[in-house]
Amino acid sequence: MKFVDEASIRVTAGNGGHGCVSFRREKYIPKGGPDGGDGGDGGDVWLEGDSGLNTLADFRHARHFKAKNGQPGAGRQRTGKSADDVVVRVPLGSIVRAAETDELIGEVLEHGQRLLVARGGHGGRGNIHFKSSTNRTPRQSSPGTPGEERDLHLELKVLADVGLLGFPNAGKSTLISAVSAARPKVADYPFTTMHPNLGVVSLEPGRSFVIADIPGLIEGAAEGAGLGIQFLKHLQRTGLLLHLVEIAPVDGSEPADQVRALERELARFDAELAERERWLVLTKIDQLDDELAAEVSTEIIDALDWQAPWYAVSSVAHKGLDRLTGDVMNYLEERGREEAESGAVASED
Missing domain, CATH: 2.70.210.12 (GTP1/OBG domain)
Incomplete structure (x- = not known):
């Protein structure tokens, strides 16, 4: 449908x-x-x-x-x-x-x-x-x-705990299919994702969260280029954004430049969304050997002066996914406890 x-x-x-x-x-x-x-x-x-x-x-x-x-x-x-x-x-x-x-x-x-x-x-x-x-x-x-x-x-606006954000071919669909039962279309050309996909990531009984994948953004999306801008509203309900970027883009572009370009598009679309908690996920590390992947990852993080959590993963080889999903689950649970406590205090007042 x-x-x-x-x-x-x-x-x-x-x-x-x-x-x-x-x-x-x-x-x-x-x-x-x-x-x-x-x-x-x-x-x-x-x-x-x-x-x-x-x-x-x-x-x-x-x-x-x-x-x-x-x-x-x-x-x-x-x-x-x-x-x-x-x-x-x-x-x-x-x-x-x-x-x-x-x-x-x-x-x-x-x-x-x-x-x-x-x-x-x-x-x-x-x-x-x-x-x-x-x-x-x-x-x-x-x-x-x-x-x-x-x-x-x-x-x-789809209801999800976590939203995936990134340029086309950043590996969003592959990631959601690797950590959940969702089966979005995956191919080696841009814009394979034409509409949002939802998947449930289940770590153990009673511990799960919903993750949303939207079509990839491109530079100039806020002015109507590409597909993803019309679906950005689906990320406005999420509690956490995972910003995916290829560790070694096939077009030779710099990953840090891609991150900055997407941040500008977010700010143009919704300043509040741009300020939301966002973690960086470097994808497709299986394309490099372990030593080179670690070196390139450090260069990207230093170039961005990235202060939030970041991860290097391979959805195909299932590298780094357990740590990523575990940390996401812990963050969501802690956030839920804080909201419950603040709600209780507000009720008492």
Whole structure:
């Protein structure tokens, strides 16, 4: 299925049913009085998170979701039947905005989480509610209120703990396939990754994290060159970025220059994303002997004056991957503990 991360839909809630004007008419009860029932409520439209979905492709064809109207009231104080709600399943990480105003309506981040996007109308009141000491035979009722109708813009940002960042052919797809069960396309030409891929890295029972691979960036991506800039938003939810760069690029370019170029593209796209925790991963070290790989790695780190953690790995030969994934898991667990503690303190305050 084609990966689609944006969609436009229209949602229409049901109208409320009209209240009823009716009078009790039974033998031996000539003046039974009003007994018109209320109308039923119109159906709501909800969005519900589904962990089994990972794209908005279904909305290319189904664009209008409409709930039914509530039934009108009836005599003998019978209330009309309320309409069923319409539930639209969306992938986790969906952001919902009003199409006309771009107002944020909400986000769907958990499986089973529901977001109300169109409220159904309320049923009208029957004439029994208009009875009074001075109006014993009311012939008025109230109509049901209309349901909400709106155009929505859906945007998907994948939910991952770790994001892979790098130029085309930096080894991102090979890395994610080596450390998880994900099987993205891998080839020796640029732009083999055309859409984000997610993989679960499981170290042991109860210790795992989700890693995301996006299409490779190129210099000038912030101005629209290449593919990856349109997918950078998927990294905005990640807690850690792994910046991959070939230790010996086949085109003869300097790895340090590639790192700096990508940092500039990040800053142009989102300054906050550029400041996020980012570790450097030198890939394809199997192409050099161990001594030369260590020497080149040191030169790259010195040229960048790199202060954050860095790693030298080979996804093909499975070198350095255990240390990398172990350190990532430890970092995420420590970060989770710190967030939990800060949340507890905020609650006490």
